[in-house]
Amino acid sequence: MAKSDSFFIRAKISGLTAGAFGQTSIDLGAYVDALGMSVLRIHRLSTQYIFGGFGSPTVAVANQEARANWQLTTQSQAALVDATDKSVISTGNLQSTNATAVANHYSFASQDVDINPEDWTNGYLVGVEQIYLGGQAGNFELECDIVVVLECTVEKLSSSAAMALALSQQ
16 A cells, blocks of 8 residues: 555644643544554644634733643553653643733743654654543633644555554554
C-alpha cells in the first residue's frame, strides 16, 4: 500500500478551568489496523484556543498570569506528562499575562508548541487505535477549549517502520 493523500483529524477538549486536568480520546480505528499492518503518520499539528464566544485570553486576576497546557499522547493519562513519557506525541501551551492593575485584562499572550510532529524528519508514526488529547487551564476569565487539527497519512507498516515504532513508543 502506497502512502495515502493527507487528510485531517480534528479533536476538541472543552471547559478547561481552575487547573483541573481533562482528556478526550480520538478514535483512529478507521486508520490503524494491527492485523492489516496499517498505521497512521501524523505530519503536522495545529492548535486553536477558544475562550467563551471566541473571546480573548484575559487573565482573571490583576498582575498575574494564566496558562493553558495540552498534550497529545498514545496512552490515557491522569495528568500532564513530560517528554520522557514514551506516549507523548506533542505538547504545547498558551500563556497570557496581565501586567495591569485591573482584573480580566491581558497584556501579552504567547503560544508555544514545544514538541510537534513536524519537528521530526518523517512526522510521528502511530500504531494504536486511540490517542488522547489532554489539557488543563487556570486563571483565565473564561473557560478554555483547546482544538487540535492533525494532518495525517495512512501507510502500510514496513519492517523498518515496525522497528521504529517498537523502539520509540508503543
